[in-house]
Amino acid sequence: GAVVSQHPSWVICKSGTSVKIECRSLDFQATTMFWYRQFPKQSLMLMATSNEGSKATYEQGVEKDKFLINHASLTLSTLTVTSAHPEDSSFYICSASAQKILDQPQHFGDGTRLSIL
């Protein structure tokens, strides 16, 4: 089945640093990738939709300058948390779908646990 790889799986860093998370589709071309955030005991909240070769579409309340998304190729999207602070600590999950095939479910990565000290 379709595989989505997310790296790193866990990162701990100091407040003020920037952290980059990668999301790769390993065996299919993902024209659309999604970035979610999951707080403890809560559901996934969509942060942004990333389309290859164009600017990401952010959900209401998500800071574009805080969460930089780049989708430079059909197999890679990156999320950079800039100047991270403790309140950015969360579980970040990406998913991918081949948009050219309509009505296809999303395939999820394993997630990245971000802890800001």
Added chain:
Amino acid sequence: AQSVSQHNHHVILSEAASLELGCNYSYGGTVNLFWYVQYPGQHLQLLLKYFSGDPLVKGIKGFEAEFIKSKFSFNLRKPSVQWSDTAEYFCAVQFARGYQKVTFGTGTKLQVIP
């Protein structure tokens, strides 16, 4: 606003008991419906999906779900649960066909006691 509701937050069942998890959404238009499962320490996996056709959908591991349009519901069922079904279950909805954005419910944690 478009939303997805899962009313059962935590369900505890004994093995062989029947399972039904509720999922309701608020939207009058066309929807695609999904159930995802997240086993402890693992990523989300697709359990089953409904796009069109027969409203009774069969998924993996003996799960099924029924789309009742008049009730805006897509409940998940399994006749006899196993200990290995212990996981968190998420209902998800695409609110416009062909548009990839998916909204998730808050999830239901299922605990099956041997």
